[in-house]
Amino acid sequence: MSRSLVLNGGRPLIGDIEVRGAKNLVSKAMVAVVLAEEPCRLRGVPEISDVQIVAGLLELHGVKIDSSDRDGELLLDPTNVEQAHVADIDAHAGSSRVPVLLCGPLLHRLGEAFIPDLGGCRIGERPINFHLDVLRTFGAVVDKRPEGLRLTAPHGLKGADIQLPYPSVGTTEQVLLTAVRAEGTTVLRNAAIEPEIMDLVAILQKMGAIISVQTDRRIEIEGVPRLGGFDHLAIPDRIEAGSWACAALATAGDIYVRGAQQQPMMAFLNVFRRVGGSFDIDDEGIRFWHSGGDINSLAIETDVHPGLMTDWQQPLVVALTQTRGLSIIHETVYENRLGFTSALGEMGAQIQTYRNCLGSSPCRFSRANFQHSAVVSGPARLRGAEITVPDLRGGFSYLIAALAAEGTSKVHGIDLIYRGYENFSTKLDAVGADYDLI
Numbered sequence: 001m002s003r004s005l006v007l008n009g010g011r012p013l014i015g016d017i018e019v020r021g022a023k024n025l026v027s028k029a030m031v032a033v034v035l036a037e038e039p040c041r042l043r044g045v046p047e048i049s050d051v052q053i054v055a056g057l058l059e060l061h062g063v064k065i066d067s068s069d070r071d072g073e074l075l076l077d078p079t080n081v082e083q084a085h086v087a088d089i090d091a092h093a094g095s096s097r098v099p100v101l102l103c104g105p106l107l108h109r110l111g112e113a114f115i116p117d118l119g120g121c122r123i124g125e126r127p128i129n130f131h132l133d134v135l136r137t138f139g140a141v142v143d144k145r146p147e148g149l150r151l152t153a154p155h156g157l158k159g160a161d162i163q164l165p166y167p168s169v170g171t172t173e174q175v176l177l178t179a180v181r182a183e184g185t186t187v188l189r190n191a192a193i194e195p196e197i198m199d200l201v202a203i204l205q206k207m208g209a210i211i212s213v214q215t216d217r218r219i220e221i222e223g224v225p226r227l228g229g230f231d232h233l234a235i236p237d238r239i240e241a242g243s244w245a246c247a248a249l250a251t252a253g254d255i256y257v258r259g260a261q262q263q264p265m266m267a268f269l270n271v272f273r274r275v276g277g278s279f280d281i282d283d284e285g286i287r288f289w290h291s292g293g294d295i296n297s298l299a300i301e302t303d304v305h306p307g308l309m310t311d312w313q314q315p316l317v318v319a320l321t322q323t324r325g326l327s328i329i330h331e332t333v334y335e336n337r338l339g340f341t342s343a344l345g346e347m348g349a350q351i352q353t354y355r356n357c358l359g360s361s362p363c364r365f366s367r368a369n370f371q372h373s374a375v376v377s378g379p380a381r382l383r384g385a386e387i388t389v390p391d392l393r394g395g396f397s398y399l400i401a402a403l404a405a406e407g408t409s410k411v412h413g414i415d416l417i418y419r420g421y422e423n424f425s426t427k428l429d430a431v432g433a434d435y436d437l438i
């Protein structure tokens, strides 16, 4: 059973914490290992449950993993990759969406792959139709079976001309992980270009891939017959960094985030400055603090990179409950990432969600019936409540809200937060939070 936290809020969070490799790069870098014919070394790996899940999946497929030597370092040996049983994959994958990304690499190495039912956070439908479409374009054959999907490539995988309907992060990664060893050249248009994807491209280049990224969301990949190993330090987790920055703002605190980098966080830093938060960037990290006095309400729209990433939206909403006036949020990446706001309402926040697009960014949900915009009216005096973590980012946001609130809160289901926030209870200690784990 998942544990709970009892938090006593109402005091500023002050202190230093460190972020290590980004969850959303590390899990993909581990998948890339399956393409290699030599051992690989990944550094800066955080201790989060998503990494354990991917490690378990790789081990099921015959990858030998050694994490004992040095903190944050994984040695992965894919020399003897083998087929795993779909029931084992299913039992192990839990809510992870990683099995779908293993398809291309496994098709190259073994000629077949299985995908069980896929999970991930409950923040929308999160289908895999784009993934299956691109795999078919490369020549994969998808066979639906009661236990899941079986993929084969009877004529091998061949380079393709692909136009994504939306710059999906996972599908762009799928194309990269499949095209690097497909026969011939692949042209991918309307690709996602998140910094974590560029870090994956860097890893694949170290392995021997030939990939050019153009300025117009076009990526060209020349397939090569063989890929070697890599040694790579993962890009730091900008979502975790932004989440702690929001914790500083919402609690009128001051947090130094060692490891945070400016370039991948520019969109976040602009919002942080507009709202009235302060930050100071040095070579080692970024200090975030509340400047004192009122902070400003504002309008934000989430988008694919280089826009404001959707994973910052939930912690930002908590910080926006403390601003003066009306803030407007337009979520354009997921159709259902505002459901977490109802519990904030129970804590005293004034948040109204809307089906309309409250913003001008092109949005796939403009004619659909999804509550994907919100108006936050502040500043609200948050009070403690008993709430349950709905998803990873929403869960951390509830911790921020509980720490900003007056009185005691009980937050249930916190194990979900360990999927993406390394040692967060130790970090809560480091910033002076008053809490008990039960």
Ligand code: EPU
Binding pocket: 023, 024, 025, 027, 097, 121, 124, 125, 126, 127, 128, 129, 130, 131, 132, 166, 167, 168, 169, 170, 171, 192, 239, 309, 310, 311, 333, 334, 335, 392, 393, 420
């Ligand atoms: N989509 C489809 N069909 C598909 C794939 C995606 O309709 O086959 C839709 C999704 O439903 C969503 C949109 O496209 O509405 C964007 O999805 P995308 O494929 O970009 O997201 P993802 O690869 O599943 C990754 C991160 C998410 C992050 C998004 C957007 C990982 C493991 N997950 O998901 O991170 O929010 O990109 O940046 O990299 C998190 O860390 O908490 C998290 C959810």
